[in-house]
Amino acid sequence: MAEPHAVTADPRPGRLAPYVDVLRSRVRAQRSYRTSFAFDLLGSLLVGLTELGEVWVVFHNVPVLGGLDFHGILLVFGLSNLAFSLADMLFGHLDRVPTYVRTGTLEAFYLRPQPVLAQLMVSDLQLRRLSRAAVALAALVAGLTLNDIAWSPLTALLLVLSVLSGTAIFGGLFVSAGALQFRLVNGAEVTNSFTYGGSYASAQPAAIYPTALKVTFGYLVPVVFVAYLPALLLLGQPGPSLLPAWLGWCTPVAALWVWGTALLLWRDGTRHYQSGGG
Amino acid sequence: MRALTGGVAGGPVGELRTLGLLVRAGFRRETTYTAAMFAGLFTNVVFGFIRSAILLAAVAAAGGTLAGYDAGSVGAYVWLSQGLIGAVTLTGTAEIAERVRTGDVAVDFVRPVDVQLAHLATDLGRAAYTTIPRGLPSVAVGALTVGLVMPAQVLPYVLGALSVVLAVTLSFLVRFAVNLVGFWVVETRGITTLFTVAYGFLSGLYVPVHLFPGWLGVVATATPFPSILQSPIDVLSGRVLDGDAVRVLLVQVGWVAAAALLGQVLLRAGRRKLEVQGG
Numbered sequence: 001m002a003e004p005h006a007v008t009a010d011p012r013p014g015r016l017a018p019y020v021d022v023l024r025s026r027v028r029a030q031r032s033y034r035t036s037f038a039f040d041l042l043g044s045l046l047v048g049l050t051e052l053g054e055v056w057v058v059f060h061n062v063p064v065l066g067g068l069d070f071h072g073i074l075l076v077f078g079l080s081n082l083a084f085s086l087a088d089m090l091f092g093h094l095d096r097v098p099t100y101v102r103t104g105t106l107e108a109f110y111l112r113p114q115p116v117l118a119q120l121m122v123s124d125l126q127l128r129r130l131s132r133a134a135v136a137l138a139a140l141v142a143g144l145t146l147n148d149i150a151w152s153p154l155t156a157l158l159l160v161l162s163v164l165s166g167t168a169i170f171g172g173l174f175v176s177a178g179a180l181q182f183r184l185v186n187g188a189e190v191t192n193s194f195t196y197g198g199s200y201a202s203a204q205p206a207a208i209y210p211t212a213l214k215v216t217f218g219y220l221v222p223v224v225f226v227a228y229l230p231a232l233l234l235l236g237q238p239g240p241s242l243l244p245a246w247l248g249w250c251t252p253v254a255a256l257w258v259w260g261t262a263l264l265l266w267r268d269g270t271r272h273y274q275s276g277g278g
Numbered sequence: 279m280r281a282l283t284g285g286v287a288g289g290p291v292g293e294l295r296t297l298g299l300l301v302r303a304g305f306r307r308e309t310t311y312t313a314a315m316f317a318g319l320f321t322n323v324v325f326g327f328i329r330s331a332i333l334l335a336a337v338a339a340a341g342g343t344l345a346g347y348d349a350g351s352v353g354a355y356v357w358l359s360q361g362l363i364g365a366v367t368l369t370g371t372a373e374i375a376e377r378v379r380t381g382d383v384a385v386d387f388v389r390p391v392d393v394q395l396a397h398l399a400t401d402l403g404r405a406a407y408t409t410i411p412r413g414l415p416s417v418a419v420g421a422l423t424v425g426l427v428m429p430a431q432v433l434p435y436v437l438g439a440l441s442v443v444l445a446v447t448l449s450f451l452v453r454f455a456v457n458l459v460g461f462w463v464v465e466t467r468g469i470t471t472l473f474t475v476a477y478g479f480l481s482g483l484y485v486p487v488h489l490f491p492g493w494l495g496v497v498a499t500a501t502p503f504p505s506i507l508q509s510p511i512d513v514l515s516g517r518v519l520d521g522d523a524v525r526v527l528l529v530q531v532g533w534v535a536a537a538a539l540l541g542q543v544l545l546r547a548g549r550r551k552l553e554v555q556g557g
Contacts, residue, residue: 039468046472050479057485057494058332062339065332187313193324201328208335213327 018114022122030127040128048085048135052077055203066205071146072235073205078140079227080203083166085133091171093124094178095195098188101181106273116270117175149234158230158248165251166202166226172258173198173221175266182269198223207240214242225254296391297399304403315411318364322416326360329484330424345488346517350427354515355486357420359507361413362442365405366449366506368478373397375457375466378548387549394454394541401450402443429516437523438514444530445510451537452477452502458541461548476501482508502533 030037055077059070068076097120100106109116109123149155177191184190202223206214218224229248232239239245308315333352337344347355374397377383386393420426429435456473460466478484481503488508490498498504509526512518518526 033465036465036468039465040471043468043471043475046475050475053479054484057489057491058336060491061344061489062336065335065339184313184317186311187317189314190317190320193321197321197324197328200325204328204332209331213331 019118019122022119023125026122026125027127037128041131044085044128045131045135048081048132051081051203052135052139066207067237067240068205068207068231068235071143072231074139074143075147075231075234076143076205076227077203078136078138078143079162079166079230080199080223081136082133082140082163083226084170084199084202085129085136086163086167087170087174089126089129089133090121090167091174091178092126092129094120094174095181095188095191096124097178097181098185101185101273117266120178143231144234147235150236155234158233162226162230162248162251165255168255169223169226169251169258170195170199172255172262173223175262176258179262179265179269182273194221202226202228204228206243211242214240218243222254222257225251293391297395300391300396300399301403301406304400305407306403307400308404308407312411315408319412319415322360322363322412323419326357326416326420327424329360330356330420333486334424345486347486347488348427350425351515351517352486353420353424353426354428355511357417357424357426358511358514359483360420361409361417362445362507362510363483364408364412365442365446366481367405367408367453368474368483373400374454375460375470378458378460379464379466381552383548384552387552393545394451394538397454398447398450402446405446405450428514431516434514434516434519434523437527438510441510441513441523441527441530444527444534445506448502448530448534448537449506451534451541452506455537455541455544458544458548461544461551477503477506480504481506482511502537505530505533 030040055073056070058065059073063069065073097106100109109119112119144159173195177195180191181188198217198221201213201217206218206224206228209217214224224243225247229239229243229245230251231248232245233248237245239247330353333347333356334349337347337349337352342348344352374383374393377386383393386396389396417426453473456470457466459469463469480487480498480501482488482498486508487495487498487504509530513523513526
């Protein structure tokens, strides 16, 4: 430490370098146990396939549900599951906060100079979620091919915007869930109702919801923006009461709303946290 | 050694007493996690609202009846399954998995009570407690909001209670057997994930098994999973009555026997394997 200048004289690594290093190590770690990783990929693939299977069983019994047929619901399912599995890969492990709190490993994150949230994000990237994202992407491509969609640059923009905002919406929900767990610890399961529950709710034709659910999942925990509203625009449908189709262009607004809340909750959670003095 | 087992268990009566104590212990352990119970209840109810919206819309779209369900009976299906899910827990992992992994199961083997029975007793206690603060309120919320139609006679409830006990037992026995794979495989997460996925889909948790297309229905009934969730709901809600209900219970008994046997076989083989490792 006598000669700090000697250190700084070296080409300094960029601000992102520590994150990239951690991410690289995560990828290496998961690839080194090949059989285990293959099983994980297969498990995640089956999760995606059975979720699609559930939708298919319902539409096998009724041709149209909430104004959408099976081809229409493929768009909703694809957009919803693609956004959720990407968000789950990036943020899903935040639900381990109670474990970190209980075992006292959270201190290590506080001691490093990077923001705790950013460190936690890269700490446990789960590559196995990619196979579930692949199922979702396949469903989305099938939906885009099978439906009669009026293609234009705007349609492409809408798709890109929807996937990015949808991933951000679920990501923000995972951050909110992680933040609340600083206070809940033992009651952590309650946050599943808007992360996993939100994912489930976002993959349905929201026209079937009673008013209370339309308000809850349309505006409070705005997961209807992830897939249903953009799908209405793609299909040229007007949308049900309370959820007009033009809202499909407002997915970034919904993402901002979720992230605003999430960051406030996160600040509250990390400030509330008191180490056990481990 | 014989004197010790005689002293602790004291024959079949003593063993029953030990098992009774384990049931109570499983029950009391859960009572310490009140916050977790309410969190679970809340999440149950949210999922219940989404699921009833989907299935009520499906019944309406089908013109009022769908695979024998109407608005009232599909409500009963949704909320009874939400009520049961805590008791017949879906997660593939069980305490035994951790004990196999760490080798603590060796201690279980020298105890005077059968390993499978002891873990079953604790799990029955857990399930019994789960039903009170999580199961019954879930059904009550469904009854008050969405509405559900339940049978007016007594018999369906008696047979239904039996069916629920069989389902909880079967749920445990199947999870127990799957987790014993840990004797031979170090990383069991892949297997438990496959199991949980099959369990969720084929037990009728998301969509009633009665809505499955023919071939998928055949696949489902070839597994024990419908006996864990769909069967107790069918009996409790009065979808199957009298002789048919008894037949459903007998199928459950058959699966319980098969799963218990599989568990015992795996346990014996695993015990030999464990001794080879010299843990």
